[in-house]
Amino acid sequence: MTSPAPTVAPAPALAVAGLSHRWGAKTALDGVGFTLPAGRFCALLGPNGAGKSTLMAVLTGLIRPRPGVVTVAGVDMGRAPRAALAGIGVVFQQPTQDPDRTVAANLRYFAALQGLGRAETEARIEEALTRLGMAERAGEKVGKLNGGHRRRMEIARALIHRPRLLLLDEPTVGLDAPARAAITAHVHDLAATGISVLWATHLVDELRDTDDMVLLHRGRVAAAGAVGALRGATPLPDWFLARTGAAA
Numbered sequence: 001m002t003s004p005a006p007t008v009a010p011a012p013a014l015a016v017a018g019l020s021h022r023w024g025a026k027t028a029l030d031g032v033g034f035t036l037p038a039g040r041f042c043a044l045l046g047p048n049g050a051g052k053s054t055l056m057a058v059l060t061g062l063i064r065p066r067p068g069v070v071t072v073a074g075v076d077m078g079r080a081p082r083a084a085l086a087g088i089g090v091v092f093q094q095p096t097q098d099p100d101r102t103v104a105a106n107l108r109y110f111a112a113l114q115g116l117g118r119a120e121t122e123a124r125i126e127e128a129l130t131r132l133g134m135a136e137r138a139g140e141k142v143g144k145l146n147g148g149h150r151r152r153m154e155i156a157r158a159l160i161h162r163p164r165l166l167l168l169d170e171p172t173v174g175l176d177a178p179a180r181a182a183i184t185a186h187v188h189d190l191a192a193t194g195i196s197v198l199w200a201t202h203l204v205d206e207l208r209d210t211d212d213m214v215l216l217h218r219g220r221v222a223a224a225g226a227v228g229a230l231r232g233a234t235p236l237p238d239w240f241l242a243r244t245g246a247a248a
């Protein structure tokens with residue numbers, strides 16, 4: 001009789017353990033730990049100064065985890081940073097685009113940095129823009145786009161190398177309500193196709209009950225789990241206010 005082959009659980013898209021960081025005398029992260037399962041939308045929620053951007057800086061390799069361990073799909077960022085970073089797409093808080101060039105030209109530049117060939121590049125650009133509902137804007141100059149479309153272009157750019165994990169640092173800052181809603185919906189759709197998403201925000205209306213959430217407060221994880229299960233019957237703004245003292 002043969003015994004069934006053991007099933008091996010896939011590595012989480014992202015795992016953070018024992019992570020701390022100080023900016024001089026200021027403790028920005030203090031023993032942060034959480035895991036993000038594959039194919040989930042997870043909000044990194046926290047008031048101003050909670051440590052979200054510092055954590056994003058660690059996760060994008062700008063700050064070395066010390067102490068602490070970050071693994072991306074099982075790859076240790078400290079030991080194999082290039083391999084870990086290859087699996088991540090990033091949308092930083094500050095946009096970086098050439099406004100005088102078209103959307104496609106901006107994306108081509110990024111694809112070249114990733115070492116993609118010409119035919120592959122065009123296919124990837126079309127694929128990424130289509131996922132963000134931006135395919136018809138490929139030939140438009142970035143400077144002519146509204147803020148929401150620019151942001152969508154940046155998200156498309158972060159997808160060009162087909163990462164399994166997408167990190168976004170407050171991607172809706174400065175956008176009006178319709179543009180925020182559109183981007184939030186598009187990124188939820190990406191998660192539904194299997195891309196894991198970590199979405200840093202202090203705006204609770206961007207979260208759905210079915211999302212995961214890591215609540216960061218004063219550099220520590222104050223709560224983690226599914227949004228609906230955590231808040232129960234309490235409106236999310238009230239739940240957030242009770243735990244952080246900050247209005248959402």
Ligand SMILES: Nc1ncnc2c1ncn2[C@@H]1O[C@H](COP(=O)(O)OP(=O)(O)OP(=O)(O)O)[C@@H](O)[C@H]1O
Pocket residue numbers: 023024026027028046047048049050051052053054055202
């Ligand atoms: N480069 C830096 N030098 C010194 N202190 C810093 C630096 N960056 C952040 N801090 C401090 O670290 C703490 C966490 O800041 P961080 O920007 O990571 O929080 P945040 O949650 O992203 O806030 P925000 O939403 O305002 O961007 C804050 O007290 C901040 O003042």
